[in-house]
Amino acid sequence: MRSYHRAMQTVADDLAIKWEKNPDVDVHGDMTAATLEIIGRAGFSTPMGLLGDHEAAPEGTDEFVAALSRVLAWASESTNDLPIVGPLRAAFAAPGIRRDVNYVRGFVDSIIERRQKDGSAQNNDLLGLMLTTRDPETGQLLPVDNVRDQVLTFLAAGHETTAALLEVALYHLATDPRIGDLIVAEELSGNRVLDYDEVVRLRRIRALINECLRLYPPAPGFFRIARSDQELGGYLVPAGRAVFVLSLAAQRDPAAWGSDAGEFRADRFLNTRLTASSPEFFAPWGTGPRSCIGRQFAIHETTLLIGSVLSQFRLTVNKPFELRLRERATLRPEPFRIVATPRGRA
């Protein structure tokens, strides 16, 4: 994670420059941009041109973001389709979705081609490692179309989820600015540039992030398939049957979390170390060997971004409003705006 820190910091800086110029913040747009920039710059040494002034950005990023969002929404909606409706809808949507899939693939292909042409494929970032590391048994490189699909997986799995988490955190910070004031007083003391070790020590922000993940898990659940017949809560789950673990409900269960389970109270995570045997269910990253591979990446980037933003801005809203969520590829807040006033002027 240390090697990604610098690239993440450049995105936090670009965000602050943008907010200094215009305090009326479109949270959805800026968090989409920030999370895609972070994966692009940290994982693939490729500024995406969504934040900051980057001439080196690939062409067509805006269309890439729009096409990727349509593909993810379509994939998510089609998992709920009824037997007859599903194939019909798929048939109507097919040409548009195929065009979008081809567009996002072509966009990533151009990033890879550029790396191969300019000789920087040797870079030790994620993309460089995938392009140059040989299979220890066969000596083969990963086929390029496989590398492209891995890059797309990271871009897709990594940006919507993280943007959703940041949006929930910004909502709570802006609707109750005392939360941010306390974090600044206790942990940030006017720091603008946070180094790697400082980010790791921001325990109040980590608690805030956990509380956001508990009440609003961006991936609201995950599937598991029974390998053998199992009894679960008095029900027989036969071998081969899929079960959806709904973290969203289990993480709000008053029987485990107490009578204030539905309230946003980040302090509950300050002195609690949850383990697998704790009565409280907390699995926003999934569980076991297939749990989220980007977990540490997401924790570091969100802690850094929130820390950087809070040390420079006091966040508020013009008028109180309820957070509304919509279920797409992730459980993500509806777009909303906040006001970011530089702390010196707040």
Ligand code: HEM
């Ligand atoms: C707040 C941010 C994130 C949340 C809440 C989240 C959540 C999850 C969850 C619940 C799963 C399924 C785990 C399971 O089935 O047990 C998952 C899988 C995955 N996530 Fe994340 N994720 C986040 C960020 C990221 C980032 C930043 C990346 C990449 C940079 C990423 C890459 C992946 C990948 C590749 C998988 C599939 C892993 C596998 O099947 O082995 N995620 N994530």
